[in-house]
Amino acid sequence: xNPKAISVISAATLVCILVxxxxxxxxxxxxxxxxxxxSGWVGVEFKHPSHPKLKEEKGWNLVVVSGSxxxxxxxxxxxxxxxxxxxxxDPSKSDSMDGAAVEKFREGGPVQIFEGMTHYDxxxxxxxxxxxxxxxxxxxxxxxx
Numbered sequence: 531x532n533p534k535a536i537s538v539i540s541a542a543t544l545v546c547i548l549v550x551x552x553x554x555x556x557x558x559x560x561x562x563x564x565x566x567x568x569s570g571w572v573g574v575e576f577k578h579p580s581h582p583k584l585k586e587e588k589g590w591n592l593v594v595v596s597g598s599x600x601x602x603x604x605x606x607x608x609x610x611x612x613x614x615x616x617x618x619x620d621p622s623k624s625d626s627m628d629g630a631a632v633e634k635f636r637e638g639g640p641v642q643i644f645e646g647m648t649h650y651d652x653x654x655x656x657x658x659x660x661x662x663x664x665x666x667x668x669x670x671x672x673x674x675x
Contacts, residue, residue, distance in 0.1 A: 558608035559615075561587075563594045563632065566618040569664035571646065571672065573600045576607035576657045590615075607648070607657035616643065616663065635663075644669045 562572060572595055584591045584605040593601050616635035635643070646660035662669050 558612040559590045560608065560612060561590045561592050562614060562616045563592065563619050564616065564663065565595070565597055566620045566633070568595070568597070568599070568618070569641070569668050570599050571660055571662050573646075573658055573660040575600070575602045576605055576659070578602050578656060579604050607659060614661075640665050642666065642669075 564572065574593060581602045581604050584593060584603050586592065591605065593603075595601055617632050618635065619632045635641070637643075641664060644662040644664075646662055648657065648659045650657055662672060664672070
């Protein structure tokens with residue numbers, strides 16, 4: 531076999547492997563919308579049947595967080611792999627997220643995202659997931675989950 535044919539076969543094999551892996555691994559995507567200036571723990575309690583599902587937009591689960599920092603939903607929790615984006619909104623600009631001034635969180639400033647934890651409640655079959663957003667000194671003083 532000539533080298534060009536081997537390269538084409540190798541590339542085709544690699545594409546098939548990657549497509550197969552992508553079909554096996556689901557990556558959930560979440561966009562968190564926090565009130566502008568919010569600092570503290572953000573938590574989502576999943577699998578509560580009496581609460582609404584998270585809204586979806588272009589493949590993203592939208593999590594609109596109030597001043598309490600907690601959201602309860604009937605949506606399932608993320609699987610093993612997930613991506614999160616954080617935005618700040620100004621609730622005084624509008625009653626809905628559609629008209630609110632929204633600003634994407636940027637890494638590198640004094641405000642940081644600190645990874646939290648995920649809790650599985652085997653009795654109620656619910657899942658709670660938390661992360662902290664704020665400065666390092668705020669995180670150091672905050673209670674830990």
